[in-house]
Amino acid sequence: METSILYKIRKKAGKIIENQLLKTGRVLDVRYWESADMIEIDLHLPTADMQSWNQIPYIKLCVDDFTFRDYTPFGWDADIATCSLLIDADHDGPGSRWAKSLRTGDTIHYLKMESTRQAPHPTDFVVGLGDASSLGHLLALQQLTMPKARFDGAVLLPNPNCGKLLSEYFSSPLHILPTASEITEWLLKQGYCTAHTWFYLIGNDHFVSELRRLLKSLGHHNIRVKGFWS
Numbered sequence: 630m631e632t633s634i635l636y637k638i639r640k641k642a643g644k645i646i647e648n649q650l651l652k653t654g655r656v657l658d659v660r661y662w663e664s665a666d667m668i669e670i671d672l673h674l675p676t677a678d679m680q681s682w683n684q685i686p687y688i689k690l691c692v693d694d695f696t697f698r699d700y701t702p703f704g705w706d707a708d709i710a711t712c713s714l715l716i717d718a719d720h721d722g723p724g725s726r727w728a729k730s731l732r733t734g735d736t737i738h739y740l741k742m743e744s745t746r747q748a749p750h751p752t753d754f755v756v757g758l759g760d761a762s763s764l765g766h767l768l769a770l771q772q773l774t775m776p777k778a779r780f781d782g783a784v785l786l787p788n789p790n791c792g793k794l795l796s797e798y799f800s801s802p803l804h805i806l807p808t809a810s811e812i813t814e815w816l817l818k819q820g821y822c823t824a825h826t827w828f829y830l831i832g833n834d835h836f837v838s839e840l841r842r843l844l845k846s847l848g849h850h851n852i853r854v855k856g857f858w859s
């Protein structure tokens with residue numbers, strides 16, 4: 630009984646705080662990638678200053694009471710304040726459940742929009758390597774790399790439908806590979822120039838640490854790492 634009253638007070642106080650701190654946006658569209666457990670969401674974020682996004686941003690979204698998860702906007706159009714998210718929902722968690730529950734027209738709440746402090750090198754070759762959770766980040770990295778010919782990379786997507794739909798929906802040089810060992814083999818064949826190639830490793834902590842170790846063993850030192858989850 631006491632616990633239930635305390636819970637209600639906590640929930641009400643939380644709502645008041647959240648309403649004062651959180652910014653809002655609107656869901657313009659939601660696409661469920663069939664048999665791929667990937668959810669693509671288009672958002673209108675009227676108060677986000679997208680003109681200033683010259684580093685890859687992330688958004689801290691409210692996915693449940695007092696519960697926040699980070700996701701990466703990509704494909705933004707600053708003139709109309711819209712962007713997209715790609716949420717890997719092939720596991721159970723509040724963020725994954727929230728993404729599955731979204732419908733067109735829903736209002737979303739977020740705490741902040743910040744920079745990941747990752748931006749493509751201004752002149753050298755840029756190589757992005759990641760997993761399903763980092764697809765948005767890789768596409769944002771591609772978006773910020775000019776000219777486009779400076780960008781290359783690979784993404785680990787064990788689900789064949791996910792890889793198929795990625796290549797159908799997006800024009801990207803990213804190589805789609807189903808296992809970590811195939812990413813290793815692919816990297817060994819590339820012969821990237823050590824002095825003028827910058828690597829951006831994103832996704833599962835263990836995956837990015839292994840990739841970093843491999844690149845170091847190949848003599849590369851221009852490496853930026855962002856572990857997303859463990």
Ligand SMILES: Cc1cc2nc3c(=O)[nH]c(=O)nc-3n(C[C@H](O)[C@H](O)[C@H](O)COP(=O)(O)OP(=O)(O)OC[C@H]3O[C@@H](n4cnc5c(N)ncnc54)[C@H](O)[C@@H]3O)c2cc1C
Nearest residue numbers: 687699700701716717720722723724725762765857858859
């Ligand atoms: C800056 C930043 C940007 C990010 N951008 C994105 C993005 O654009 N898209 C995206 O999908 N994720 C992104 N992530 C990762 C995402 O925030 C985490 O994966 C988050 O933990 C998912 O929350 P959840 O509530 O679904 O699962 P949680 O409750 O956090 O975790 C539940 C369980 O699932 C496992 N888990 C979490 N994520 C995954 C996954 N992707 N695959 C398999 N198992 C998982 C956890 O290890 C745990 O065992 C980003 C993370 C950061 C730090």
